[in-house]
Amino acid sequence: MSSHPHPKPAPLGIRFWTPGALVLFAVMLMGFCFIIARYLGGLAVVSNLDNQHPWGLWIGIDVATGVALAAGGFTTAAIAHIFGRHQYEAVTRPALLTATLGYTFVAIGLAIDVGRSWALPKPIMFWQGNSVLFEVAMCVVVYTHVLYIEFMPIVVERFRGRVNLPGPFAILNDRVERLLELADSILDKVMWVFIIAGVVLSCMHQSGLGSLMLIAPTKLHPLWYTPILPLLFLTSAIAAGYPMVVFETTVATASFKRADEMEVLAPLTGVTKYLLGIYIALKIGDMMVRGTYVYLFDGSIESRSFIVEMLAMIVPWFMLMSQRLRSKRHTLFVACTTIVLGIALNRCNVFLIGFNPPYAAKSYFPSISEMAITACLLCSITFLYRLAVTYLPVLSAPSLESLEKEPS
Amino acid sequence: MNISRRRFLGVAGAMITASAAGNPKHAFATRKPKAPPNPYGCVVDLTACVGCRTCEQACNRVNHLPPPKERLDDRTVLDQKRRPSTGAFTVINRYYSGRHDQQNQLVPTYVKVQCMHCQDPACASACITGALHKQENGAVTYDKSKCVGCRYCLVACPFQIPAYEYFDPLSPRVRKCTFCYDRISQDGRPGCAAACPMEAITFGNRKMLLEVTRRKIAANPMRYINKIYGEFEVGGTSWMYISKEPFEKLGFLTLPHYPMPHLTETIQHTIFSYMWAPITLFTILAGVMWKINPEQINHDPELHAQQPQHAQEEYV
Numbered sequence: 271m272s273s274h275p276h277p278k279p280a281p282l283g284i285r286f287w288t289p290g291a292l293v294l295f296a297v298m299l300m301g302f303c304f305i306i307a308r309y310l311g312g313l314a315v316v317s318n319l320d321n322q323h324p325w326g327l328w329i330g331i332d333v334a335t336g337v338a339l340a341a342g343g344f345t346t347a348a349i350a351h352i353f354g355r356h357q358y359e360a361v362t363r364p365a366l367l368t369a370t371l372g373y374t375f376v377a378i379g380l381a382i383d384v385g386r387s388w389a390l391p392k393p394i395m396f397w398q399g400n401s402v403l404f405e406v407a408m409c410v411v412v413y414t415h416v417l418y419i420e421f422m423p424i425v426v427e428r429f430r431g432r433v434n435l436p437g438p439f440a441i442l443n444d445r446v447e448r449l450l451e452l453a454d455s456i457l458d459k460v461m462w463v464f465i466i467a468g469v470v471l472s473c474m475h476q477s478g479l480g481s482l483m484l485i486a487p488t489k490l491h492p493l494w495y496t497p498i499l500p501l502l503f504l505t506s507a508i509a510a511g512y513p514m515v516v517f518e519t520t521v522a523t524a525s526f527k528r529a530d531e532m533e534v535l536a537p538l539t540g541v542t543k544y545l546l547g548i549y550i551a552l553k554i555g556d557m558m559v560r561g562t563y564v565y566l567f568d569g570s571i572e573s574r575s576f577i578v579e580m581l582a583m584i585v586p587w588f589m590l591m592s593q594r595l596r597s598k599r600h601t602l603f604v605a606c607t608t609i610v611l612g613i614a615l616n617r618c619n620v621f622l623i624g625f626n627p628p629y630a631a632k633s634y635f636p637s638i639s640e641m642a643i644t645a646c647l648l649c650s651i652t653f654l655y656r657l658a659v660t661y662l663p664v665l666s667a668p669s670l671e672s673l674e675k676e677p678s
Numbered sequence: 679m680n681i682s683r684r685r686f687l688g689v690a691g692a693m694i695t696a697s698a699a700g701n702p703k704h705a706f707a708t709r710k711p712k713a714p715p716n717p718y719g720c721v722v723d724l725t726a727c728v729g730c731r732t733c734e735q736a737c738n739r740v741n742h743l744p745p746p747k748e749r750l751d752d753r754t755v756l757d758q759k760r761r762p763s764t765g766a767f768t769v770i771n772r773y774y775s776g777r778h779d780q781q782n783q784l785v786p787t788y789v790k791v792q793c794m795h796c797q798d799p800a801c802a803s804a805c806i807t808g809a810l811h812k813q814e815n816g817a818v819t820y821d822k823s824k825c826v827g828c829r830y831c832l833v834a835c836p837f838q839i840p841a842y843e844y845f846d847p848l849s850p851r852v853r854k855c856t857f858c859y860d861r862i863s864q865d866g867r868p869g870c871a872a873a874c875p876m877e878a879i880t881f882g883n884r885k886m887l888l889e890v891t892r893r894k895i896a897a898n899p900m901r902y903i904n905k906i907y908g909e910f911e912v913g914g915t916s917w918m919y920i921s922k923e924p925f926e927k928l929g930f931l932t933l934p935h936y937p938m939p940h941l942t943e944t945i946q947h948t949i950f951s952y953m954w955a956p957i958t959l960f961t962i963l964a965g966v967m968w969k970i971n972p973e974q975i976n977h978d979p980e981l982h983a984q985q986p987q988h989a990q991e992e993y994v
Contacts, residue, residue: 308847312845312850313844320844321832321840321842351967352963354970383828387848389825401808462964462975469963485803485939485942486833487938487941489833497941500945
C-alpha cells in the first residue's frame, strides 16, 4: 500500500465533448424520441406489455437492477463512514454519484412505466401499509432525497468562495455564498444521521423489492419463489455493492486516463468474498431445503437462466478467493463485471423470465423501443456521470501524466 | 466530547420516539384473515349455461362499455378462449371435457369468466394507493382517482383478471368486473345474473348460497361433482362455480387455499410493526459509528486531521 495520503478529490477539468460523449448523446436523443412516442400513443405503441405481462424490461432493468447496482452508494458509505475504514474514502464519492444518478433514473424510468406519470406522487397522499410496493416507493423517495443531501457537500466544496453567477444574477452572488456557508456548517454536523439513515433505508427497500413477487406464488417459478426472497435480494445487493464500485471505477479511471486505484479496489473486494459467499450459501441452502433442485436440469429456459445466474456468482467468487487474481486489475475487473451481470440477470429472472402468468397467449420479449428507452436512460446516467466528474470534485485518482512526472 | 455524546443520544432518542408514535397502524405482527363478514356472492351453474352470451350483452350495456368488435350474439368466438379485457368485463368460453352424449357427440361446457371478487384479494393488498378495495358487500372496486398505473394488481391477481388500457397515453385505467357495485348496493342483482335466461347465475348472501349449493350437489350427485370452485380457493371468492366436469378440464386454475397476501403482509407487518426493525438497525449502526468512527459524529477537526494514519491499515 502506498504510504503517502491519497490525493483529495478534484474536478477532472477535461475536454467534455469527446466522440464517446457524442455517441452517448445520440443514443439519449434517439431514446427521447421513443419516450415522446410513449406519451403520444400510450404504452401499447412502444412496449410489448400486455395484461398477462404487465411488467417488462423497464421494471426488470431500469428499476430492479438499477436499485440493486446503486447499492455501491450505501455499502461504501457504511464501510468508510460507519466502520471507519478511511482508506476507502477515495471511492465513496464516485459510488455516491452513481447511486444518486441511479436512483434519479429509477424514478424517471418508473415515471415512464406507470400509466399515469402525473399521478406518481399519489402514494404520498394515499397510504397503503399492506402494499410491499408502497413501502418500496416510500423508501426510494426518502432515500433519493438522502442521497442528494449526502451529495451536497461535494457541490458546496466546489462552489464555496467561488460563486460567480452570470450576468444579472451576479447580484445574488453574496446570498448564494452565504447559503453555501450555512449549508456547509449544518451539513458537517448532521451528515452522520443521513449516512446511517441511507444505510437503513437501503436495507429496507432492497429487501422490499424481493418481497414484491411473493404476492404471486402461483406465477413465479419455484426456483426463485421462496419466503427468503427478500433476504436474498438484500444480501445480493450488499454483495454487489463493491463489485459495482470496482466496475465503475475501473471504467472511469481507464477512460479518463487516471491511476487505477488498485490499492483501494483490491482490498475492498476482500470483503466481497465473504458477502458473496453468504449470498451463495443462502441461495444453495434454500434450494436444498425446498427441494427445488429437481427443476435444475429440466432443460427449460428458467432452469438454464438459473444456472447461468448461479455460475455468474460462483465463478467470480472463486476468482476473488485467489489473492493473485484479485490483485490484478484485469482479472479483478472480469470477476466484478461478472458479478454485476449476474445480479442483473437475477433481477430479470425474478421479474421477467421466472414470471409465468396463466392464460398467456404469447411470451414476453421486450420491443425495440423498450430497449431504446432503457439504453437512453443508461446513457443518460453515463453522460451525467461524465459531466459531474468533469466539473465537481468526485474522482481522486491522480492522472497518469502527473504520476509519470513525479514517480512516488 | 460529552456534549456531543449527549446530543447524539438525544437525537437518537427523539427519532425512536417519533417513529414509534407515528406508526400505530403497524401494531399487529400476525395476519388475521380479512374477508368481510357477510358479503354477497354468485354461484354459476355450468351445467345450466348454454353459451348464449346474453350475460356479455347485459354487462356491456350496464357498464356502458364500447361496442364490441364481434357481434354479441356471434357464437363462433366461443372457442377462442378469450379473457376479460378493457372492453368486456365478462366473457364465455366453450370447453370440451371429452365426454360424449347418447348420440356420440362431444358435450360442450360453457364457462363464464369474470372477476372472482376474492374474499381476501391480492390486487387490493398489492395496490400501492388502495385504489382497489374490497367492499363490505363483497365487491372489489377500483377508484381511478387514486390509481398510479403501476399495474402491480395485474401481477398479483391469481386469476389474471384485471385488464389495462395500454393504448391510453396519459390516463389509462385498470378495467375489471365491478360486481355491479352500484346495482347490488341498491338491492339489485348484477347485470349478468339478472339477464341470464337459463338462471345459471344465482346471486345472494355468500353464506346462504354455500348452504343451498351444498344441498343442491348432495341432492343431484349425478349432475354435479362434489366441489364448489371458489369456496376455498385463495381463501374463498365471492363468485363460485359448480360443474359436472372436473374444473381442471374447463380452464380453471388449481390454486392454493390460503389468501395470496398472507406471506407478504406477514413479512411487512412483522418487520414494520412500530418500525422496530429500522429503528434497531439505525441504533446499532449509530452505536458502531460512535464507537469506531466518532469523528464522523463529533466532527472534531483535530481527529479528522489524524485520518491518514488509518489509511495504513490493510483490510483483506
